[in-house]
Amino acid sequence: MMPALLLIAHGSRDPRHAATVAALVGQVRAQRPALEVATAYLDHCAPRIPQVVGRLADAVAVPLLLNRAFHAKHDIPAALRAAGSSLPLADVLGPSPLLLAALDRRLAEAGLDVGSAAVRSRTGVVLAAAGSSDPAADAATRAVAAEWRRTRGWAAAEVAYASAAGPRVPDALAALRAAGATHTAVAPYLLAPGLLPDRIAAASTDADTVADPLGPAPELAALLLQRYDRARLTAPVVPALTA
Incomplete structure (x- = not known):
């Protein structure tokens, strides 16, 4: 058994x-x-x-x-x-490729054509995480963002944090635009709705696409x-x- x-x-x-x-x-x-x-x-x-x-x-x-x-x-x-x-x-x-696939799913549900290479090439993504006092955990989140950009061909990828020291979502969105992205998307790297996802959503009003948390x-x-x-x-x- x-x-x-x-x-x-x-x-x-x-x-x-x-x-x-x-x-x-x-x-x-x-x-x-x-x-x-x-x-x-x-x-x-x-x-x-x-x-x-x-x-x-x-x-x-x-x-x-x-x-x-x-x-x-x-x-x-x-x-x-x-x-x-x-x-x-x-x-x-x-980290896992399955998490990247789940992030793709949530962006697609929010209306972004993630299957289009042309759309991805002009879209900058913010991986919006909780943040941690553990430097290794934050480094792991940054590595996820870098791998997501590398494997999908996003125009740029930035990390933002909801509870730790910056960068915050508006800072990350500004960095994406400075890098040449003409469309911006925010993807919460969080498992369930709650205080931090709500905080991320409230800070994402200038983004073109805002996804839901990873959820089920x-x-x-x-x-x-x-x-x-x-x-x-x-x-x-x-x-x-x-x-």
Whole structure:
């Protein structure tokens, strides 16, 4: 019998966050109907990690996180240990070509003809992320933007942050235009609606195209399953705390 997939999300007071996680779980179940999928949250939402791990005989924990920042490096492993769990822990979602495909999807849904090389060649994109105090996480986000530009042929690509130090979205849009882009698009590099995506949208009024957050894109569901499959074969367990 295959181990369950335990999806660990951050949680938010905004009800749209939990609704998005539930929709994403639905996508995972649709792609692999025989797999048991459970959800736990670090904060704000229920159920929390201790409430879930105790009822799972065998599972792989998969963090719903884009980068290896503080939550991935410290909070989730600590929460699993505190719950007495020694479940294998999968890697975070990024970077991955599937994330780029999900970003493409959201821009297309917002009306941008991402399939046209001519459109891409005159369009500058802003990858609008939360931002992190971890320099490695911010470097990873910049690498995603660079890879997205390289593989798609965007006129330019800039990173903007909603919660950390700049650049902010208006700064990034100005940089795109200075680089020669005649069409600008903002793509939130965030998983669910909430405070930070709302802040990004409010700062994007000068953009020509503004996408929704990644949300329950089928590419994200496929990526979660990819991380699960890899971890159940190779990931180290998180040692449980002992008395």
